[in-house]
Amino acid sequence: MPAIVTRVxxxxxxxxxxSAGLYGxxxxxxxxxxxxxxYMAPDYGMTPPMxxxxxxxxxYATAALGGFFLTAVPNWTGAxxxxxxxxxxxxxLWLAGRMAMWFSGMLLPVFVAVVDLAFVPVLAAKxxxxxxxxxxxxxxxxxxxxxxxxxxDLMTHLEWMGITADTLQTGLRAGLLSLCxxxxxxxxxxxxxxxxxxxxxxxxxxxxxxxxxxALDKAGMxxxxxxxxxxxxxxxxxxxxxxxxxxGVVQVLRMSRWRARWAARQPILxxxxxxxxxxxxxxxxxxxxxxxxxxxxxALHVLGIGCVGGMTLAVMSRAALGHSGRALIAPAxxxxxxxxxxxxxxxxxxxxxxNAGYMVAMLLSDGLWVCAFALYLIAMWPAxxxxxxxxxx
Numbered sequence: 588m589p590a591i592v593t594r595v596x597x598x599x600x601x602x603x604x605x606s607a608g609l610y611g612x613x614x615x616x617x618x619x620x621x622x623x624x625x626y627m628a629p630d631y632g633m634t635p636p637m638x639x640x641x642x643x644x645x646x647y648a649t650a651a652l653g654g655f656f657l658t659a660v661p662n663w664t665g666a667x668x669x670x671x672x673x674x675x676x677x678x679x680l681w682l683a684g685r686m687a688m689w690f691s692g693m694l695l696p697v698f699v700a701v702v703d704l705a706f707v708p709v710l711a712a713k714x715x716x717x718x719x720x721x722x723x724x725x726x727x728x729x730x731x732x733x734x735x736x737x738x739x740d741l742m743t744h745l746e747w748m749g750i751t752a753d754t755l756q757t758g759l760r761a762g763l764l765s766l767c768x769x770x771x772x773x774x775x776x777x778x779x780x781x782x783x784x785x786x787x788x789x790x791x792x793x794x795x796x797x798x799x800x801x802a803l804d805k806a807g808m809x810x811x812x813x814x815x816x817x818x819x820x821x822x823x824x825x826x827x828x829x830x831x832x833x834x835g836v837v838q839v840l841r842m843s844r845w846r847a848r849w850a851a852r853q854p855i856l857x858x859x860x861x862x863x864x865x866x867x868x869x870x871x872x873x874x875x876x877x878x879x880x881x882x883x884x885x886a887l888h889v890l891g892i893g894c895v896g897g898m899t900l901a902v903m904s905r906a907a908l909g910h911s912g913r914a915l916i917a918p919a920x921x922x923x924x925x926x927x928x929x930x931x932x933x934x935x936x937x938x939x940x941x942n943a944g945y946m947v948a949m950l951l952s953d954g955l956w957v958c959a960f961a962l963y964l965i966a967m968w969p970a971x972x973x974x975x976x977x978x979x980x
Contacts, residue, residue: 591972597671599657600910602678604903605964605971607650610685611896612960614642619953622946632691632699633747637755643891644762645740646685649707651899652736652769653677656714656729658906663726666717673713680706691747700744707737728772728812735765735815742819760887761818764831767890768811770866770898771838775799775807777902778859779845785856786849798844803837810834828877835870842867855908855917858901858925865893865932872936885939892956893932900928900963907967912976917966924962931955 595601618639631638657677661668669677687694687702711733718726742758745751779797786796810833817827842863850856869890876883904921908914917925931952938948 593671594974595972596675596678598910599669599674599677600654600903600906601971602674603650603654603657603681604907604967606678606681607647607654607899607903608960608964608967608971610642610650611647612957612964614639614647615953615957615960619950619957622950622953630692631688632694632696637743637759638688638691640759641740641743642685642688643895644759644766645703645736645743646688648766648895648899649710649736650681651903652733652766653681653706653710655773655902655906656710658910660714660717660726663723664717664721666720669713677706677709677713680709696744696748700741700748703744704737704740707733707740711737725808728808729769731812732765732769732772732815735768735819736762738819739765739815757819757822760823761815763887763891763895764818764827765815766895767866767870768815770862770894771811771834772808773902774859774863774866774898775804775838775841778863781859781905782846782850782856785853786846791849795846795849797846800841800844803841807834807837807841810837823877823883825878828874831870831874831877833874835867835874838863838867838870853916854922854925855901855905855915858897858904858917861925861929862894862898862901865889865897865929869894882940882942885936888935888939888952889932892935892952893929896956896959897925897928897932900924900959904963904967907970911970911973913970919966920962921966924959924966927955927959927962931959 595605618635621635621639633641657669657674660666684703684706687699691699711730714733715730718730739758739760739762742751742754742761746753746755746758779799783796787793810830814827814830814834817830821827842860845860847857847860847864850860869886872881872886872889873883875881876886900921904917905915908916934948934955935952938945938952
């Protein structure tokens with residue numbers, strides 16, 4: 588087996604962060620082609636927009652989650668890292684799900700569902716065997732969120748199989764909000780922590796370090812867990828809207844103490860703050876939209892592109908550099924990618940919210956997304972596929 592294949596399949600962050608980058612680029616290109624030339628859309632088992640939404644949430648994002656958890660959980664618990672055999676199996680299941688969705692127009696819906704739904708339970712089971720060594724509640728909650736993502740995906744397939752008549756949109760919303768909950772909790776840990784560590788290394792006085800307020804952190808975690816549940820049970824209604832507004836406000840209050848202005852001097856840190864800023868903005872906009880103030884589709888894309896897209900790029904690039912022994916300094920193409928993702932989210936929001944130049948805004952946003960992932964792959968290719976560096980700078 589070629590050395591590069593052995594290397595990529597030997598560590599979870601390599602194969603899944605590489606897969607996420609390649610798939611994010613692929614789905615963006617396909618979506619842009621369909622927007623520009625609608626009659627060229629493939630024959631999916633669902634409408635192309637629904638394939639696009641599903642694959643962004645349950646395809647791209649689950650690959651990013653797989654790489655993160657297979658790398659982070661052993662560090663949290665001291666458990667052995669997953670072996671290459673398991674990583675290969677998990678990556679194969681993820682890829683099989685993507686292939687089933689791509690050829691869904693030629694396959695039985697129940698077969699597509701079974702194949703697509705196979706990856707997350709296998710990933711969760713592996714994480715459970717590692718977390719059980721040190722079963723801290725603040726870590727075990729991620730299994731709950733993975734379960735919510737799986738249930739949300741199931742709801743999309745139930746409608747495609749003809750078992751239900753109105754669960755597709757609920758599943759897509761709940762899946763996206765589950766990802767946002769994951770980001771709110773994880774990002775709320777690592778962003779102030781990484782900023783604090785950087786300030787400490789540069790000799791910044793402790794009085795100026797980021798501050799985490801326990802009451803706000805607890806409120807943020809509880810609201811983050813409740814939000815996707817309310818979306819599953821009540822749909823896009825007042826209950827979920829109020830919950831999203833509350834979480835968005837709490838997120839703003841938390842971030843106000845995390846020294847984002849200082850972090851701006853280090854793009855790899857700023858990207859984390861920017862992703863969480865998009866989370867807060869998107870939650871507030873979505874909460875207002877379901878209460879009748881604003882465009883819901885516009886708000887969901889702030890969450891999907893700005894928060895999920897931006898935060899995964901930030902985390903994947905940082906983890907790829909750190910775990911491959913490289914200095915935690917974002918290469919120039921990666922810095923540009925961070926900015927393009929934020930602009931993509933805002934352009935998509937403006938186009939939908941103002942209903943002016945809507946198609947132009949969609950194509951612009953998609954083009955920026957594609958460029959961001961192309962730059963990510965260029966910048967991170969050595970870290971994801973090359974030998975481990977001798978030491979970090």
